[in-house]
Amino acid sequence: MIEFIGTDLDGTLLNSYSKISSENIQAIRKVVNSGVAFAICSGRTLHSVNKFFEKDLKIAGYRVVLNGAVVVDPKGQKIIDQPLDSKIVNEILKRSEFSQFKVVLDGINDIHIYDPNHSWTTYYEGMSRHHLKADSVGDLIKLNQQKDFDVYKVCFSCPPQRLHELQKKLESFTSLPITISRSGNYYFEINSQDVTKLSALQQISELSKIPMRNFMCFGDYGNDLEMIKNVGYGVAMKNAIESVKDAAWRITDTNNQNGVANMIERVLNDKFN
Structure with a gap:
């Protein structure tokens, strides 16, 4: 019995144009109206996720954002708030100050970006008033x-040729x-200890x-892995990395083929087992 559905955004609910398809929107509205x-x-960030609820989905739901560091319930109440300790952030930044990697600090809504190559976008969307330039680490x-x-x-994050250096x-x-956690080929994210999407869902x-x-739950990349592995029905996108597919209960179609909607329709028709 499915009582809760959670989905990643990039590479999962969103297509390659960073849009939620009408098929995905309609399926989600139907399953929520059924009581799920x-x-x-x-x-x-919370601001970025809120936009999809307000402009596209137009339903009540949980916002599990910043990899689970913040969770807002369907009534708008914050039920998890776990920032990094500023001393730990300082240590990370000090150790990487002269490494010439792209470094991004995420607040709850605003993103501060230092990029030695002067590309001020984030991995998932371009510039906005919530994306602020930093001139140095x-x-x-x-x-x-x-x-x-x-x-x-x-x-x-880093160019492909510097991946090994960044990993070290x-x-x-x-x-x-x-x-x-890893959320892209050349993109890595650091949260507080034990902060994951899974830990947020457990709460x-x-x-x-x-x-x-x-x-x-639906996902495609490394920061979805524990969530996919540990919920009752973990669903990997066909475009997911192999480790996520290997951990999944089922694999659905790609993010460009309405994979989330297709599985939700099976849930609604009780044909998902």
């Missing part, structure tokens, strides 16, 4: 010291109390009294 709880589970260090700005996620740098952080399960065995 719904969540978007994303590495994006030193600027990010100063920002982190401000009392009115909480850092929920530190992100690193990230390995040097593993003694810190953090969680490192939702506890509060809502919906057992995890009745959760169906």
Whole structure:
């Protein structure tokens, strides 16, 4: 019995144009109207995820954002709020200050970007008023010291030829109390220790009294892996990386073939087993 559906955004619910298809929208509305709880589970900020609820889906649902560091319930109440410790952020930034990687600090709504190659976009969308330039890692260090700005996620990315170098740098952080996940070929995200999409869903399960065995979740990349592996019905997109497919209960169509909608329709018609 499916009582809860959660889905990643990029590479999952969104197509290659970063849009939610009309098929996905209609399927989600139908399943919510049938009484199933719904969540978007994303590495994006709250502002970015809210836009999809307000402009596209137009339903109530959970916002599991910043890889689970913040969760807002369908009534708009924040039920999880776990920023990184500023001392840990400072240590990460100090150790990488002269490495010349792209570094992004995610607040709850705003993103601060330092890019030595002067490309100020994030991996999932272009510039907006919530994307702010930093001229150096030193600027990010100063920002982190401000009392009115909480850092929920530190992100690193690099050109393909520097991937091994970036991975070695990230390995040097593993003694810190953090969680490192991979959300793209050359994109890595750091959250507080034990902060994951799965940990957020476990807390939702506890509060809502919906057992995890009745959760169906969709994903495609490394930061979805634990979620897909540990819910009752973990569904990988056909475009997912192999480790996510291997962990999944089922594989659905790609994000460009309305894979989320196709599986939800099977749920609604009781043909998903």
